[in-house]
Amino acid sequence: MFSIGDLSRLTGVKVPTIRYYEQIGLVEPDGRxxxxxxxxxxxxxxxxxxxxxxxxxxxxxxxxxxxxxxxPKDHASTHRIAEDQLDDVxxxxxxxxxxxxxxxxxxxxxxxxxxxxxSVLRAFGSHEDCAGPH
Amino acid sequence: MFSIGDLSRLTGVKVPTIRYYEQIGLVEPDGRxxxxxxxxxxxxxxxxxxxxxxxxxxxxxxxxxxxxxxxPKDHASTHRIAEDQLDDVxxxxxxxxxxxxxxxxxxxxxxxxxxxxxSVLRAFGSHEDCAGPH
DNA sequence: CTAATGTCTCTAGCAACTAGAGGTTCAAGA
DNA sequence: TCTTGAACCTCTAGTTGCTAGAGACATTAG
Numbered sequence: 001m002f003s004i005g006d007l008s009r010l011t012g013v014k015v016p017t018i019r020y021y022e023q024i025g026l027v028e029p030d031g032r033x034x035x036x037x038x039x040x041x042x043x044x045x046x047x048x049x050x051x052x053x054x055x056x057x058x059x060x061x062x063x064x065x066x067x068x069x070x071x072p073k074d075h076a077s078t079h080r081i082a083e084d085q086l087d088d089v090x091x092x093x094x095x096x097x098x099x100x101x102x103x104x105x106x107x108x109x110x111x112x113x114x115x116x117x118x119s120v121l122r123a124f125g126s127h128e129d130c131a132g133p134h
Numbered sequence: 135m136f137s138i139g140d141l142s143r144l145t146g147v148k149v150p151t152i153r154y155y156e157q158i159g160l161v162e163p164d165g166r167x168x169x170x171x172x173x174x175x176x177x178x179x180x181x182x183x184x185x186x187x188x189x190x191x192x193x194x195x196x197x198x199x200x201x202x203x204x205x206p207k208d209h210a211s212t213h214r215i216a217e218d219q220l221d222d223v224x225x226x227x228x229x230x231x232x233x234x235x236x237x238x239x240x241x242x243x244x245x246x247x248x249x250x251x252x253s254v255l256r257a258f259g260s261h262e263d264c265a266g267p268h
Numbered sequence: 269c270t271a272a273t274g275t276c277t278c279t280a281g282c283a284a285c286t287a288g289a290g291g292t293t294c295a296a297g298a
Numbered sequence: 299t300c301t302t303g304a305a306c307c308t309c310t311a312g313t314t315g316c317t318a319g320a321g322a323c324a325t326t327a328g
Binding site: 046072073079082085093100114117 | 187207219220
């Protein structure tokens with residue numbers, strides 16, 4: 001049996017976070033000690049490892065909850081969730097790249113150190129001469 | 135003079151968001167009508183436009199607050215904030231790309247539709263055969 | 269047996285909003 | 299001038315995924 005601290009050390013999920021996961025119904029201890037401390041079995045560890053890895057892969061907790069509820073043989077649903085996640089990630093990358101381009105342009109817009117108002121600051125304030133919408 | 139709704143239409147920032155910005159001290163109306171409604175002048179519009187554009191560029195409100203407090207001639211500070219932001223964005227892109235690679239690998243790991251447990255689901259649960267840390 | 273560490277519950281806070289309740293004010297048309 | 303409907307007001311609470319702290323109790327190593 002694992003204490004909550006054991007689980008934390010083994011999975012890298014912080015103790016208050018594990019309690020939070022319990023609160024929202026993602027994990028549950030097998031039981032409690034006489035002194036009311038949580039005790040977990042191996043499936044608890046496994047489940048938390050799953051959650052941890054899912055979070056590392058950027059899955060929102062609700063998507064993880066859906067995965068946990070799935071029949072392991074339900075290929076279709078599993079694959080769909082994976083694809084959705086991949087779409088999300090690609091979308092975010094695209095948006096961040098547009099942002100990167102914009103920031104580079106803005107940074108380059110000012111060369112001087114003089115008395116004039118910094119054009120970088122001005123560029124932050126106005127969308128006027130941005131390449132596209134963001 | 136602009137009402138809060140005018141400002142919202144002109145900047146694309148939602149009305150409750152403008153009130154929220156006021157609450158945290160980012161914008162302020164020039165005054166109020168007899169009936170307690172907010173009224174803004176042109177600088178209010180300009181300031182909110184600045185905030186909006188900064189948000190679009192991914193700047194956290196605290197960074198925007200710092201920019202707003204800056205002397206327009208303070209090139210050094212302005213440039214530093216812009217570079218910080220660019221670093222942040224590049225960092226996020228790098229991490230998302232690692233994630234994308236991992237998700238592609240995971241998605242490809244299962245080909246079948248059979249009776250067996252879906253390896254995509256298994257891959258979500260374990261970091262064992264991931265390319266790197268995430 | 270004692271001290272140190274771990275754990276318990278509970279509340280509140282973070283960013284950056286969004287939503288809703290319940291009420292008031294404004295502006296335009298009749 | 300009156301009325302109606304949209305816009306506005308304040309206040310509270312919810313969102314996501316945690317983190318921090320208070321104050322008390324449990325466990326474990328020496």
